[in-house]
Amino acid sequence: MPRHNKQTEPTDDEIELVSKSQMKRDSAALQAMGEALIPLDKKLLQSLNLPERLYNALIDAKKITANGAVARQKQYIGKWMRHVDPAPIQELLDSIAGVSDRHNAWLHQLERQRDKLVDDPKALEAFIAEFPQADVQQLRQLIRNALKEREQQRPPKAFRELFQLLKQYQPEPALPGAHLDTAEEDEA
Known part of the structure; x- marks a missing residue:
């Protein structure tokens, strides 16, 4: 008679029971998340490092017009979608929608950097030291124009342009965990 090793058998506390309804809700949520990926461009989809079959299915979905x-x-x-980690996908969708905390923190950091550049002349030197590839002449011109706009109480056109320029030098941090789940892809 075979012996059962009690250490390998799960106890009642370790078993997590999930109702069939909950599994359907989870599956529907993943499908909705996948549907939200369809309108995104190829470059954003590639940044997620999705499994090839999912990526191709998303690209094919853009071409299909028949309702069924x-x-x-x-x-x-x-x-x-059940074979990938949904966290990086959700984070990308949130950042596109403007609700990501990390995305908002990055934008606030750029705003503080822009304000510092306009208010403190020494901040430009520190910025150039950190980003030697920066176009110094363009930065100085935008700062000068932003100060003029502020003095003359005109719309902040140069102030906005300075922000866009800072976005080029300080790109948004990459999404964590955006990786290919090859083990699960091979099983399917």
Whole structure:
């Protein structure tokens, strides 16, 4: 008679029971997340390092126009969404929607940097030291114009342009955990 090793058997506390309804809700949420990826451009999709089949399904979904085929394609995308980590995808969708805390923190950092550049002449030297590839002449011109706009109480055109320039030098940090889940992809 075989012996059962009690250390390997899960106890009642370790077993997590999930109802069939909850599994359906989770699956529907993943499918909805996958549907939200369809309108994104190829460059953003590639940045997520999605499994090849999911990536191709998203690209194919852009081409499909028949209603029944669109619904089937969305279900297919939902199937492949179960094989990836949804956290980086959700973070990308949140940053696109403007609700990501990390994205907001990055924008606030750029705003503080811009304000410092306009208010403190020594801040430009520190910025140039940190980003030697920066176009110094363009930076000085935008700072000068922003100060003029402020004095003359004109719309802040140069102030906004300075912000856009800072975005070029300090790109948004990459999403953590955006990786390919090859083990699960090979099983499917």
